Amino acid sequence: MMNNVLRDLDAVLFDLDGTLVETNIDFALMREEMLGVAGEFGVAPESARAMDILAIVEYVCDTLNARGLPERADEARREAMRRLERIELFHSETAREVESAQALIAALRDRGVKVGIVTRNCRRASEISLEASGLGVGFLMLSREDVRNTKPHPDHLMRALEILDARPDRSLMVGDHTMDVEAGKAAGMRTIGLLAPERPRDFFRKVEPDEVVESLREIVDAFVDLDS
Numbered sequence: 001m002m003n004n005v006l007r008d009l010d011a012v013l014f015d016l017d018g019t020l021v022e023t024n025i026d027f028a029l030m031r032e033e034m035l036g037v038a039g040e041f042g043v044a045p046e047s048a049r050a051m052d053i054l055a056i057v058e059y060v061c062d063t064l065n066a067r068g069l070p071e072r073a074d075e076a077r078r079e080a081m082r083r084l085e086r087i088e089l090f091h092s093e094t095a096r097e098v099e100s101a102q103a104l105i106a107a108l109r110d111r112g113v114k115v116g117i118v119t120r121n122c123r124r125a126s127e128i129s130l131e132a133s134g135l136g137v138g139f140l141m142l143s144r145e146d147v148r149n150t151k152p153h154p155d156h157l158m159r160a161l162e163i164l165d166a167r168p169d170r171s172l173m174v175g176d177h178t179m180d181v182e183a184g185k186a187a188g189m190r191t192i193g194l195l196a197p198e199r200p201r202d203f204f205r206k207v208e209p210d211e212v213v214e215s216l217r218e219i220v221d222a223f224v225d226l227d228s
């Protein structure tokens with residue numbers, strides 16, 4: 001089964017945070033800050049509670065635009081990004097490599113498989129965390145500033161594959177969140193969910209990735225099997 005996922009790959013796209021690097025970005029605080037921005041700009045935060053962090057920002061801007069207040073919408077977006085970046089940057093400097101991330105990237109490069117990163121984080125924080133973790137910045141990386149539609153929208157991944165000149169059906173998306181798997185499947189890619197220790201065992205059940213692994217080491221080992 002794993003063999004079919006790894007055979008004849010053009011490219012592998014990775015999520016960054018929680019997949020290649022561990023930054024301990026405080027996502028709960030980010031969400032609270034975004035709901036705070038909603039309130040400050042006169043948009044009732046209640047309807048945004050169930051949304052993901054970046055969707056809250058879009059909701060606030062759309063609401064203000066619909067009220068005929070485009071300048072306020074721009075202002076809200078700038079304020080939201082300023083607050084998100086502050087939190088992201090704070091945690092990026094202490095980022096650590098996720099176990100076996102370097103080994104997996106090396107295994108892919110040995111086989112001529114292209115590697116890219118697709119992240120909803122901002123570019124600066126992403127680069128800082130890649131440097132701090134020792135992975136370095138020699139990757140194609142598309143952060144949230146680089147695309148109009150971020151994950152879970154498949155455009156984010158399709159754009160990366162286009163730049164890497166890789167076919168979606170010959171490419172693999174690896175991520176630790178259900179939206180990574182959703183985006184990968186919507187882009188027509190193969191998918192692997194990386195199950196973090198604190199997640200429930202059935203975390204990926206609804207989105208049905210091709211494989212679920214508990215460590216990137218399992219993918220490295222599967223490559224060795226593939227070669228033998």
Ligand SMILES: [Mg+2]
Nearest residue numbers: 015017018176
């Ligand atoms: Mg992640």
